[in-house]
Structure formats: C-alpha cells, structure tokens
Amino acid sequence: MTKSEELFEKAKTLMPGGVNSPVRAFQPYPFFTERAKGSRLFDVDGKEYIDYCLAYGPLILGHTYPKIIDAVAAQLENGSLFGTPTEQEVELAELICNVVPSAEMVRLVSTGGEATMSAIRAARGYTGEKKILKFEGCYHGAHDYVLVKAGSGATTFGMPTSLGIPEETARNTIVVPFNYAEKFEKAVKENKDDLAAVIVEPVIGNIGLVLPKTGFLETLRELTENYGIVLIFDEVITGFRLALGGAQEYYGVTPDLTTLGKVLGGGFPIAAFAGKEEIMKMIAPAGKVYQAGTYSGNPVSVVAALATLKFLRDSGKDFYAKMEKNCEAIITPLKKTVRDCNLKVQVNNLASMFQLFFTETPVCDYATVKTSDTNKFMKYHKKLLEKGVFIPPSQFETCFLSAAHSNDDLNTTAACVISALQK
Ligand SMILES: Cc1ncc(COP(=O)(O)O)c(C=O)c1O
Incomplete structure (x- = not known):
C-alpha cells in the first residue's frame, strides 16, 4: 500500500469522501501532495508530476513563484491579519480598476463563491428584482442560487442541482443553454420584469473548456442593456488569464459587474467583485446591500495579489x-494525432487553457459536453498519471498552463498525451 492510499483510507473516516472539495477525490485514490515547485507537484510517495491542474487555475506563474513567496514572507513579519484597512488594499483596488475594463470600484473577498454571491446580491439590491439567469454548465461557486445545472464537481458527481436547495430558491434561477442567442432572448423577454442579473462565465471552464460563439457575448450585453438587467461576467477563471483584463478585454465586451478570483491571488485565498460605481456604491457601508468578511482584504493575500498582478502588468502582452x-x-501535435489516427476526440483550447473530449460531436455547450465518454477520459487521466503528468481528474474541468512550464515539460507532455490517446 502506498502512503497516499493509506492516507486516503484514513481521510475517508474523518472527512466526507476523504477530501475538502469534491473533485480532489478520484478512483482508486488521489495522490497526496507533500510539496510543489515551478511546474511540479511532489507526492508523499516520492513521485513527481508535471502539473496542468495548477490548483484548478490560480497558479499562472507556477508553484512557489519567488516574488510572491518573498512578498508573503515579508508580510508575515509585519502581521497576518489586522481587521483595519491597509495601504496595500488601496493599491490593489487601484491596480484592479486600472486593468479590468468594467472595474470602477472593487470589494475584496476571500473566495470566488463569495464574490458571485455578493455580486448577485448587489444586482438584486440595485434593480429591486429577484430572479437571475444563468447558463447550463456554468459554475459560480457552491451557494444556493447558482448550484442549479452547475458544472465542475457538481456535474462530475452527477448532482448538477444539489440536494438541500429549497425549491423556492431554485425557482428564482432561470437556466438557459450557453451559446443559443435566440433561447436567451426568449427567456429574457419572458422574465424581463423580474430579472435582476444575468451571470455567465464568458468562456466556460467548468465543463471542460467551452468557447462562446461569435456574437454570443455581444447579444448578452445588448439585451441586458436594453432591459435594464445587470450583466455579471464571472471571470474567476478567465480574469488575468485570457488577458490582463480577462475575457472582457479579450472579446471587447464590458459587463456591469465582474467577479475575480484564482489567478488574482497567485495561490493565496483572495477574490473580488468589481464594476460600475453606481452599483458598487450600493454595498455597505456606502449603501444598503450588506456584505462583510473577517478575512476580506487580509494582508497576506493582498501582497500575494499585488506581486502577481504587478508581474503580469509589467510583462505586458508578450506574457x-x-x-x-x-x-x-x-x-x-495533439490535433495532428487526432486527425491522422481518425480518433473520436474533440480538442478545445484558448490562450493557456485546453481540454479534450472523447466524443465525435463538436463541443459547444452542456449537452454536447455530456456526449463525451467519461470512462475513456478517466482511463486517459490514469495513463497520464502513470507517466508523471497530472491533469484535473474530471472531464468537466480544464487544463491550465503556467509560465513555469519549460519547453521540455511541454514536449514531454505532448508525447505522453499522444501515447495515452493512442492506447
Ligand atoms: C467560474 C468560477 N466561478 C466561481 C468559482 C468559485 O470559486 P471558489 O472555489 O474560490 O469559491 C469557481 C471555482 O472553480 C469558478 O470556476
């Protein structure tokens, strides 16, 4: 028995499913990580993996990036939590407002889920309406209003709509397929008098990788603007990853509110929601929409975020x-193999994200993602793991690259992926 296997057996008696977040558990057992550096994870049994999970997206500069670690170490000497405002928070808020097109004001929180929950509340407070519209397969965190037809672990474990969510809550969440402008328009027209917000991952990263069709995001912008509905881009994955200004910079579509997380903290827990001043001014204590957090804007995460964003800003478009x-x-090379060997595999990629799907159907929404053979995917995952390449253990997640992946890492990975696919 490996040490990971032993630990997993014990963990299952102490924590539900042996883990603290569902997708981390996979069969027969997940490896337990001891340490990480650059592009690599090292497990408790002495095995090494090239990491394309990167903690589900945050680590765009790789593990233990020296500038981030140095900033955090220096901050720890000065204190880890004050419960008062700090100069660095102001600097970070200014930096976010400078680089994210929709951000006129920002509130720092600790997790992406907290950011989407608060952005939705702000939209409700602003409009006085209660319904929200989301898209099938988009994942916006593990809170009640958005855990309806959600992607990520919720789809992986066959519970896209969770138990424990009151029917009257779910009723206020309208769900529409992604990439169908006409269906969206119909739903908006039917509910225009009650809709507070439309929330969307502009590029879905939680059912594998699904790209918006040309014009789809523009349609969302146009209709929400026409009907006075708040448009929220959930850029927890895409923010600072597709471009410095996220998907809204990449596609040139500016929402009213934006949620940010993951890359923002460079591996430390911090997230944010930001947007139009007139909506953000509704947030307490400036306004009457309540939002608060003991760890919000904590100084350790704030300096990690500053180090990350300054590096990305200073590196410019070349990065x-x-x-x-x-x-x-x-x-x-992966696409070439799929073509040459006539494999029933689809490959979606954008910027530093990619995923492949075991299906002959081009993948553009939740329904087409679900045509993928998840058993084949898990076999592929296992083969890669044997070869020392770690990708997220689910068809419904996305692979990420970091700046720490070397040419050697990339070439080795390409060869491993091709050999795993051929097997
Ligand atoms: C697009 C998106 N929004 C929100 C969240 C929730 O973020 P967190 O896990 O930090 O609560 C996630 C997490 O994966 C996400 O991918």
Missing part, C-alpha cells in the same frame, strides 16, 4: 502571447 504559444506546443 500572454508566450503562454498561448506554449499551449500550442501541446495542442498542435
């Missing part, structure tokens, strides 16, 4: 161009 090129080093 994102290089990340995209690095992703191509895996994707180009």
Whole structure:
C-alpha cells in the first residue's frame, strides 16, 4: 500500500469522501501532495508530476513563484491579519480598476463563491428584482442560487442541482443553454420584469473548456442593456488569464459587474467583485446591500495579489502571447494525432487553457459536453498519471498552463498525451 492510499483510507473516516472539495477525490485514490515547485507537484510517495491542474487555475506563474513567496514572507513579519484597512488594499483596488475594463470600484473577498454571491446580491439590491439567469454548465461557486445545472464537481458527481436547495430558491434561477442567442432572448423577454442579473462565465471552464460563439457575448450585453438587467461576467477563471483584463478585454465586451478570483491571488485565498460605481456604491457601508468578511482584504493575500498582478502588468502582452504559444506546443501535435489516427476526440483550447473530449460531436455547450465518454477520459487521466503528468481528474474541468512550464515539460507532455490517446 502506498502512503497516499493509506492516507486516503484514513481521510475517508474523518472527512466526507476523504477530501475538502469534491473533485480532489478520484478512483482508486488521489495522490497526496507533500510539496510543489515551478511546474511540479511532489507526492508523499516520492513521485513527481508535471502539473496542468495548477490548483484548478490560480497558479499562472507556477508553484512557489519567488516574488510572491518573498512578498508573503515579508508580510508575515509585519502581521497576518489586522481587521483595519491597509495601504496595500488601496493599491490593489487601484491596480484592479486600472486593468479590468468594467472595474470602477472593487470589494475584496476571500473566495470566488463569495464574490458571485455578493455580486448577485448587489444586482438584486440595485434593480429591486429577484430572479437571475444563468447558463447550463456554468459554475459560480457552491451557494444556493447558482448550484442549479452547475458544472465542475457538481456535474462530475452527477448532482448538477444539489440536494438541500429549497425549491423556492431554485425557482428564482432561470437556466438557459450557453451559446443559443435566440433561447436567451426568449427567456429574457419572458422574465424581463423580474430579472435582476444575468451571470455567465464568458468562456466556460467548468465543463471542460467551452468557447462562446461569435456574437454570443455581444447579444448578452445588448439585451441586458436594453432591459435594464445587470450583466455579471464571472471571470474567476478567465480574469488575468485570457488577458490582463480577462475575457472582457479579450472579446471587447464590458459587463456591469465582474467577479475575480484564482489567478488574482497567485495561490493565496483572495477574490473580488468589481464594476460600475453606481452599483458598487450600493454595498455597505456606502449603501444598503450588506456584505462583510473577517478575512476580506487580509494582508497576506493582498501582497500575494499585488506581486502577481504587478508581474503580469509589467510583462505586458508578450506574457500572454508566450503562454498561448506554449499551449500550442501541446495542442498542435495533439490535433495532428487526432486527425491522422481518425480518433473520436474533440480538442478545445484558448490562450493557456485546453481540454479534450472523447466524443465525435463538436463541443459547444452542456449537452454536447455530456456526449463525451467519461470512462475513456478517466482511463486517459490514469495513463497520464502513470507517466508523471497530472491533469484535473474530471472531464468537466480544464487544463491550465503556467509560465513555469519549460519547453521540455511541454514536449514531454505532448508525447505522453499522444501515447495515452493512442492506447
Ligand atoms: C467560474 C468560477 N466561478 C466561481 C468559482 C468559485 O470559486 P471558489 O472555489 O474560490 O469559491 C469557481 C471555482 O472553480 C469558478 O470556476
């Protein structure tokens, strides 16, 4: 028995499913990590993995990036939590407002789920309406209003709509398929008098990777604007990853509110929601929408976020161009193999994200993602793991690259992916 196996057996008696977040558990047992550096994870049994999960997206500069670790170490000497405002929070808020197109004001929170929950409340407070509209397969965190037809672990474990959510709550969440402008328009027209917000992952990263069709995001913007509905882009994954200004910069569509997380903290727990001043001014204590958190804007996460964002800002567009090129080093040979061997596999990729699907149907929404053979995916995952490559253990997640992945890492990975696919 490996040490990971032993730990998993014990963990299952102490924590539900042996883990603290569902997707971390996979069969027969997950490896337990001891430490990480750059592009690598090292487990408790002495095995090493090239990491394309990157903690589900945050670590765009790789594990233990020196500038982030140094900033955090220096902050720890000065204190880890004050419960008072700090100068660094102001600097971070200003930086976010400078680089994210929709951000005129920002509130820092601790997790992406908290950010979406608060943004939805702000939209309700602002409009005085109660319904929200979300898209099938988008995941916005583990809270009641958005855990309806949700992706990520909720889909992986066959519970896209969770038990424990009151029917009267779910009734206020309208769900529409992603990428169907006409269906969206119909739902908006039917509910226009009650809709507070439309929330969307502009690029879905929680059912594998699903890209918006040309014009789809523009339609969301146009209709929400026409009907006075708050448009929320959930950029917890795409923020600072697709471009410095996220998907809204990449696609040139500006929402009213934006939620941010993951890359923002460079591996430390911090998230944010930001947007139009007239909506953000509704938030307490400036306004009457209550929102609060003991750890909000905690100084350790704030300096990690500052180190991350300053690095990304100072690196400019070259950084994102290089990340995209690095992703191509895996994707180009992979697509060639799929073509040459006539494999029933779809490959979706964008910037430094990619995922493949075991289906002959092009993947553009929840329904087409669900045509994928998840057993084959888990076999593929296992083969890669044996070869020392770690991808997220679910068809309904996305692979991420970091700046720490070397050319050697990328070439090794391409060869492993091709060999795993052929097997
Ligand atoms: C798009 C999106 N929104 C919100 C969340 C929730 O973030 P957190 O897990 O930090 O609560 C996630 C998490 O994966 C996400 O991918």
